[in-house]
Amino acid sequence: xxxxxxxxxxxxxxxxxxxxxxxxxxxxxxxxxxxxxxxxxxxxxxxxxxxxxxxxxxxxxxxxxxxxxxxxxxxxxxxxxxxxxxxxxxxxxxxxxxxxxxxxxxxxxxxxxxxxxxxxxxxxxxxxxxxxxxxxxxxxxxxxxxxxxxxxxxxxxxxxxxxxxxxxxxxxxxxxxxxxxxxxxxxxxxxxxxxxxxxxxxxxxxxxxxxxxxxxxxxxxxxx
Amino acid sequence: xxxxxxxxxxxxxxxxxxxxxxxxxxxxxxxxxxxxxxxxxxxxxxxxxxxxxxxxxxxxxxxxxxxxxxxxxxxxxxxxxxxxxxxxxxxxxxxxxxxxxxxxxxxxxxxxxxxxxxxxxxxxxxxxxxxxxxxxxxxxxxxxxxxxxxxxxxxxxxxxxxxxxxxxxxxxxxxxxxxxxxxxxxxxxxxxxxxxxxxxxxxxxxxxxxxxxxxxxxxxxxxxxxxxxxxxxxxxxxxxxxxxxxxxxxxxxxxxxxxxxxxxxxxxxxxxxxxxxxxxxxxxxxxxxxxxxxxxxxxxxxxxxxxxxxxxxxxxxxxxxxxxxxxxxxxxxxxxxxxxxxxxxxxxxxxxxxxxxxxxxxxxxxxxxxxxxxxxxxxxxxxxxxxxxxxxxxxxxxxxxx
Numbered sequence: 151x152x153x154x155x156x157x158x159x160x161x162x163x164x165x166x167x168x169x170x171x172x173x174x175x176x177x178x179x180x181x182x183x184x185x186x187x188x189x190x191x192x193x194x195x196x197x198x199x200x201x202x203x204x205x206x207x208x209x210x211x212x213x214x215x216x217x218x219x220x221x222x223x224x225x226x227x228x229x230x231x232x233x234x235x236x237x238x239x240x241x242x243x244x245x246x247x248x249x250x251x252x253x254x255x256x257x258x259x260x261x262x263x264x265x266x267x268x269x270x271x272x273x274x275x276x277x278x279x280x281x282x283x284x285x286x287x288x289x290x291x292x293x294x295x296x297x298x299x300x301x302x303x304x305x306x307x308x309x310x311x312x313x314x315x316x317x318x319x320x321x322x323x324x325x326x327x328x329x330x331x332x333x334x335x336x337x338x339x340x341x342x343x344x345x346x347x348x349x350x351x352x353x354x355x356x357x358x359x360x361x362x363x364x365x366x367x368x369x370x371x372x373x374x
Numbered sequence: 375x376x377x378x379x380x381x382x383x384x385x386x387x388x389x390x391x392x393x394x395x396x397x398x399x400x401x402x403x404x405x406x407x408x409x410x411x412x413x414x415x416x417x418x419x420x421x422x423x424x425x426x427x428x429x430x431x432x433x434x435x436x437x438x439x440x441x442x443x444x445x446x447x448x449x450x451x452x453x454x455x456x457x458x459x460x461x462x463x464x465x466x467x468x469x470x471x472x473x474x475x476x477x478x479x480x481x482x483x484x485x486x487x488x489x490x491x492x493x494x495x496x497x498x499x500x501x502x503x504x505x506x507x508x509x510x511x512x513x514x515x516x517x518x519x520x521x522x523x524x525x526x527x528x529x530x531x532x533x534x535x536x537x538x539x540x541x542x543x544x545x546x547x548x549x550x551x552x553x554x555x556x557x558x559x560x561x562x563x564x565x566x567x568x569x570x571x572x573x574x575x576x577x578x579x580x581x582x583x584x585x586x587x588x589x590x591x592x593x594x595x596x597x598x599x600x601x602x603x604x605x606x607x608x609x610x611x612x613x614x615x616x617x618x619x620x621x622x623x624x625x626x627x628x629x630x631x632x633x634x635x636x637x638x639x640x641x642x643x644x645x646x647x648x649x650x651x652x653x654x655x656x657x658x659x660x661x662x663x664x665x666x667x668x669x670x671x672x673x674x675x676x677x678x679x680x681x682x683x684x685x686x687x688x689x690x691x692x693x694x695x696x697x698x699x700x701x702x703x704x705x706x707x708x709x710x711x712x713x714x715x716x717x718x719x720x721x722x723x724x725x726x727x728x729x730x731x732x733x734x735x736x737x738x739x740x741x742x743x744x745x746x747x748x749x750x751x752x753x754x755x756x757x758x759x760x761x762x763x764x765x766x767x768x769x770x771x772x773x774x775x776x
Contacts, residue, residue, distance in 0.1 A: 159568035159569065159576070160568075160569070162711075163507065164705065164707040164708070165707040165708050165709060165710030165711045166707075166710075167710060167711070168707070168709075168710030168735070168738075171710070171738050171739070172738055175738045190576075191568075191569075191576045192576065207515050207517060209517065209569075209574055210569060210574070213569070213574055274704070275704075288704075288705040288707060290705065331707065332705065332707030332710065333707055333709075333710045333735075336710070336731075336734050336735065336738065337731075337734075359734070359737060360730065360733045360734050360737050360743060360745065361734040361737070361738075363730050363733075363745070364730040364731060364733070364734045367730050
């Protein structure tokens with residue numbers, strides 16, 4: 151299993167690298183080693199089973215979009231690779247997004263989603279209902295993301311704003327994206343394991359960690 | 375000569391002094407912010423009036439403001455007006471200067487307040503320490519701060535800017551200043567300066583300094599700090615600090631450069647700085663509940679990274695306390711930007727309101743974690759180092775105060 155963390159120097163404002171660490175550790179503790187690769191600006195996009203994208207400031211976000219359009223992320227996903235993106239990473243995967251000085255900047259176009267500037271920034275706790283479970287995190291972005299007909303949102307917003315106040319992110323066969331930024335997989339061990347399971351194609355044995363207590367505490371605070 | 379302040383300034387100044395005294399008498403905190411507010415209500419230009427006729431050194435940056443300001447004050451010798459309660463916005467500055475006419479001033483300034491405070495106080499020196507991620511939930515994006523500083527520096531015609539040449543964002547800000555004293559302190563934190571502030575190309579870091587393909591490069595420095603030696607504006611200085619760690623040697627290098635530019639001999643100043651043993655509780659060693667504790671403040675990834683270098687091999691136990699209140703930034707995601715792997719294999723007691731976030735981070739980093747749901751007692755036979763972020767530090771500082 152190969153996990154590639156993409157451009158942490160551009161998309162890594164909020165500890166987003168934590169998601170790679172969490173996946174690798176949860177797999178390693180079950181004796182399923184994950185090869186973790188950090189892809190920097192100078193590197194070519196290497197083959198991987200899962201690509202991770204984080205959040206970032208406007209200028210770096212534009213640069214990341216340029217790099218990913220020029221690289222062959224779309225082709226890799228067509229070949230079977232998966233993508234998990236948060237925050238600016240979510241916006242970059244769509245067809246276009248708005249950043250300071252640009253009302254419409256070209257995204258990677260992996261998913262038919264467009265992001266426009268919202269009236270105010272969305273900053274605060276975010277809780278999203280995903281298939282009957284709660285995903286908890288924190289959001290900090292100025293975008294409103296609209297999905298084209300037929301694109302499925304990642305979940306329903308229980309607290310916070312997400313994409314538009316009602317829904318958060320999007321999910322396709324191989325791409326998952328949420329506005330819950332930073333180390334969201336650290337806060338939601340069940341979802342980290344779902345990603346791992348989808349990568350391995352087989353169920354994983356349970357793993358007890360202190361993150362279970364953290365998840366329970368955040369759910370008690372942010373849940374309905 | 376001390377110029378006489380305007381009448382309304384005099385009135386407002388009296389208001390600051392008396393409201394602060396009243397606030398202290400009533401036991402309502404340390405009494406600086408409230409008095410400053412009262413004075414500003416009477417005279418909005420109060421700070422400018424109070425600063426007139428004295429030598430002012432301003433210190434700003436993400437990390438090290440309070441300590442560097444304390445080192446400037448100690449090194450100066452004689453009375454110095456300081457906002458040493460950590461209130462680093464205009465109310466705190468007004469409170470520090472009120473009632474102390476003509477006394478030189480060393481003021482720490484919040485990064486986003488710096489342009490306004492510099493315009494009001496016409497400082498002799500502005501020290502720009504560093505810029506890195508801190509409290510991102512306030513949308514305080516570091517590059518935006520660097521741009522505002524850059525605009526400010528272009529206007530500082532009667533000021534020496536003492537600037538960190540090793541920090542590309544600070545260099546970007548200070549390069550517009552007419553007069554700069556560059557300091558090379560080998561800043562180890564690079565996560566926020568990976569791409570060039572001018573052209574966004576990746577920066578190259580070499581032992582000789584950083585550079586970009588567009589030609590923007592580390593400016594040659596007149597103050598150079600290396601492992602064994604310090605040269606301040608070309609003068610060799612013996613630096614024997616009581617404060618620990620490489621980060622405080624860097625803070626001292628900035629402070630000595632600032633003092634050299636206001637006419638203080640850096641060698642004499644360095645000797646005086648050795649008397650600083652703690653700064654507002656930071657680095658304080660205290661007897662508490664039958665044990666010995668030492669407090670270290672670290673509030674963001676760069677600060678934590680520097681603190682870990684210093685505490686990782688410290689004898690005794692290690693406790694870390696993290697809160698995520700408004701003043702800390704309400705999002706503790708930054709814990710994953712701190713290289714806690716440095717503590718792998720060590721036992722750490724996790725404290726504070728976000729102890730579970732911290733414990734999860736440390737657990738994934740290979741650290742042996744204990745979650746302290748109640749405040750533990752220190753062991754009687756070995757010291758405890760407590761690293762805490764902003765409001766957690768305030769709690770521990772108060773809890774262990776003699």
